[in-house]
Amino acid sequence: MPSTSPTPSRVTVIGAGVIGLSCAHDLAEAGHEVTVVADHGPGDTVSALAGALWFPYRAEGAEAVLERSLRRFVELATLAESVDTDDPSAGADDFTDDVPPVQMRTGMFHERLDPPDRSWVPPVVSVLGDDAVRPVEGGVRATLPMIMTSRYLAWLMDSCRMSGVAFQWRTVTSLDDLSGSADAVVVAGGLRGGELLGGDDAVAPxxxxxxxxxxxxxxxxxxxxxxxxxxxxxxTAMTYVFPREDEIVVGGTAEAGSWDETPDQATAEAILSRAEALVPELKELPILGHGAGLRPTRETVRLERVDGYALPVIAAYGHGGAGVTLSWGTAERVVELVGEAVGVGGRGGLS
Ligand SMILES: Cc1cc2nc3c(=O)[nH]c(=O)nc-3n(C[C@H](O)[C@H](O)[C@H](O)COP(=O)(O)OP(=O)(O)OC[C@H]3O[C@@H](n4cnc5c(N)ncnc54)[C@H](O)[C@@H]3O)c2cc1C
Incomplete structure (x- = not known):
């Protein structure tokens, strides 16, 4: 359980994507008075578009938070498994409100690169054991958390509210303007995270x-x-098929520097042909829709205190193609950084 702060500090978190909400949740659980300020709700962020498999794709410099994040998702999946959904007293609302939509799912990673990139394997084996990743012909089979993103973000919002987090829906234009209402600020603005910090050439879509x-x-x-x-x-762009309960998310592409958030017909046809070759069952299933989003990619994930403002500022953005994957580890590190900045303790570690 998180340790509580002796004197609550007021912390403003800018951003209501998966990073901002996870930080807000853990800061509130650590005893801070937390307000999330954002101009897009979670369903309208790039976070809502994520697949989302726990996998460190295009997330440089985040090794320190990988294992912590994975542990939390495994805890959530275990919690979800423990709920008896056949119990008639556990209604749909209970399921949505109380149960994190995270499941441990086994899948196949087809490796075509020589040598294959297995840099993601050590943290998985460290948390889940040797059996979690098994070499097979043509690649590896692995058991990893699958996060049902739209339902997961709704659950995360509910969890934040239950932990006492307040929400304001507006654009922040200056960090110093927040100094009267907050003791510390966390900038979890995704692709726009650097704008409030004087610009950041290292972050790009x-x-x-x-x-x-x-x-x-x-x-x-x-x-x-x-x-x-x-x-x-x-x-440059892996093909993936991520089944949720009612939907299957199929991708993908990775176009560096493109700001276009409109799905493109030719790209959709190319994805379809690659995905159907990989998983022929898709030919028998109806297409519900298309989406496109901008991964907030940075040379390295920015997770540090930034000096030069009227109040302590913690940067938490640039999570690339792995914001969901890295979210809980990021939140735990942010609690530590805020605690150091305002002089109180943070999350005491995982139970
Ligand atoms: C197609 C696709 C597939 C993906 N699949 C996966 C996957 O399988 N696994 C995985 O881990 N990751 C995946 N990702 C990556 C993941 O979606 C991102 O890394 C993650 O969503 C980034 O979250 P974030 O909270 O930093 O940013 P965002 O979700 O973009 O949220 C930013 C928030 O900041 C707010 N904001 C910014 N500036 C201001 C301001 N000045 N004032 C007020 N509010 C502000 C916005 O309103 C918003 O609420 C995928 C991404 C894409 C595009």
């Missing part, structure tokens, strides 16, 4: 486009997919 299919029921509505599939067929 990497566009990703996805398709969403309906998942079948194994009968008349078509095949039901459960396991995930990733193929490193293109070193």
């Amino acid at each position: 990497v566009r990703g486009q996805v398709m969403v299919f309906a998942n079948g029921d194994g009968g008349e509505d078509g095949p039901r997919l459960i396991g995930w599939t990733v193929d490193s067929d293109d070193p």
Whole structure:
């Protein structure tokens, strides 16, 4: 359990994507009075577009928070598994409000690069044991957390509210303007995180486009997919198929420097042909829609105190293609940094 602060400090978190909400949650649990200020709600952020498999894709310099993050997702998946959804007294609202939509799912990582990039394996084995990643012909099979993003963000909002987090929906134009109402600020603004800090040339968009299919029921509505599939067929953009409960998210692309958030027809056709070659069952399932978003990619994830403002400022942005993956580890580090800045303790570690 998080340790509580002897004197609560007022902390403003700028951003209501997965990073801002995770930070807000842990700061509130550590005893701070937390207000999230954002001009886009979670459903309208790039976070809502994420697949999301726990996988450190395009997230440089975040090694220190990888294991911490994975541990928390495994805890959440274990909690979700422990809930008896057949219990008639556990209604749909209980499920949405109380149960994190995270499941441990096994899938296949097709490796085409020589040598394959297995830099992600040591933290997984360290947290989940040797059996979590098994070499097989053509790649590895792994069991990793799958985060059902839209439902997960709704759960995270509910969890923040239950922990006492307040929300304001507006644009912040100056950090110094917050000094009267906050003792510390966390900048979790994603791709725009650097704007409030005098600009940041190291952060840039990497566009990703996805398709969403309906998942079948194994009968008349078509095949039901459960396991995930990733193929490193293109070193710059992996093909992936991430089944959730009702939907399947299929990608992907990685266009560095593109600011275009509109899905493109030719790109969709290319994704479809790669994905159907990988998972032929997709041919039998209806397409629900298309999406495109900008990964907030940076040379290294920025997770540090920034000096030169009227109040302590903590930067937490630039999580690239792995913001969901890194979210809880980032939140725990932010609690430590805020605690150091305002002179109180942070999260006491995982139980
Ligand atoms: C196609 C695609 C697939 C992906 N798949 C995965 C995956 O499988 N696994 C994974 O881990 N990651 C994945 N990602 C990456 C992940 O989505 C991002 O790393 C993550 O969402 C970044 O979260 P964030 O909270 O930093 O930023 P965002 O979600 O962009 O949120 C930024 C927030 O800051 C607010 N804000 C910014 N500036 C201001 C301001 N001045 N005033 C007020 N509010 C402000 C915005 O309103 C918003 O609320 C994927 C990304 C894409 C595009």
